[in-house]
Amino acid sequence: MTAVFVLVGLGLVTLPTVQHRRLEQLAPQEWCRATATSIRAGLAVLQLGLLFGAAPTLLRAVGIHDAADACHRIFGPAAPGGAVTGWLGAGALGYVVHARWRARRHVRHTTEVTTIEPWLGTHQLTDGVDHVTIPSDRPLAYAVPGPSPQIVVSDRLRTSLTPDELAAVLRHETSHLRRGHHRELTLACEVETVFSRWPQMRRSAALLRLAVERVADEDAITTTEDRAHVRDALVKTATSLVIGAVPAFTSAATILHRIAALEAAPHHLLGLVSICFD
Ligand SMILES: [Zn+2]
Structure with a gap:
């Protein structure tokens, strides 16, 4: 039974990849919710499976034999191998929990170092968000x-975009804050850390x-004309990426995918610059 939990957990984490073409047909918000739910549930089930498999061995190791026998009766044998499998499960569980903790710590650290201090750049408080312009090429x-959210834009970006394109970029970043996208991005970081050697x-x-x-x-598009503004801002950013000026959080493949989606499907009006936080 514990092996089933582990396999189901891994399957749920992989499911968004297996079903990505079907998921991409959904509205972006539904696609995002379904993907995050599958991954989050998959990690939880995986950890439960490893815990169930390791519990009898760990309990026997500390002399609690009655509880160990009860676990064995309830959850069944983890897999062939007895105590060896139990210790391997305990090690795997420790690795997963520690990797997820490291990922969350990495996100917190990145958030701290990308927060702009009051003395740097220009700051303007709008609707509770600190809009910052920093000097950068x-x-x-x-x-x-966070409690004092910021939207940070470089002066290079401000000068390279038209006012409408810049407004679209700001709406895009505002959407990240309003929807709490740091939760999904933290989850993505956890998966990348736990399965760092598992490309699938x-x-x-x-x-x-x-x-x-x-x-x-999509949130950045409020009028029909905004579609072109979003696309143009994305294309300009992608061009910068190609010539090596932007070590962006968003990969080149992701930006190209979003341009393709923008041009292929009118209801998938997507694109934009986004370093976000990683
Ligand atoms: Zn973004």
């Missing part, structure tokens, strides 16, 4: 969540990041 735009699983994290960006892209 890179066309940067990202959102920093990491693909699910990449698709979750893409879904998050597409939700924000």
Whole structure:
């Protein structure tokens, strides 16, 4: 039974990759929610499976034999191998829990270092969000969540975009803050850390990041004309990426996918610059 939990957990984490073409047919918000739910449930079931498998061995190791026997009766044998399998399960559980903790710590650290201090750049408080313009040669735009949220834009980006394109970028970043996308991005980081040597699983994290960006892209489109503004801003950013000026959080593949979606499906009006936070 515990092996079934582990396999189901891995399957749920992989499911967004297996079903990505079907998921992409959904509205971006539904796509994002379904992907995040599958991954989150998959990690929880995986950890439960490893815990069930390791519990009898761990309990016997500390002398609680009655509870160990009860676990064995309830959950059944973890897998062939007895105590060896139990210890392997305990090790795997420890690895998963520790990797997820490291991922969350990495996100917190990145959030801290990307928060702009009051003395740097220009600050303007609008609707509770600190809009910051920083001096930089890179066309940067990202959102920093937290009790004092920020939207940070470089002066290079401001000068390279038209006012309408810049407004679209700001709506995109505002969407990240308003929808609390840091939760999905933290989850993606956890998957990338836990399965760092497992490309198929990491693909699910990449698709979750893409879904998050597409939700924000769609939120940035408020009028018919905005579609062109969003697309043009994305194309300009992608061009910068190609020539190596932007080590962006958003990968080149993700941006190209979003441009393709923008041009292929009118209801998938997506695109934009986004460093976000990783
Ligand atoms: Zn974004």
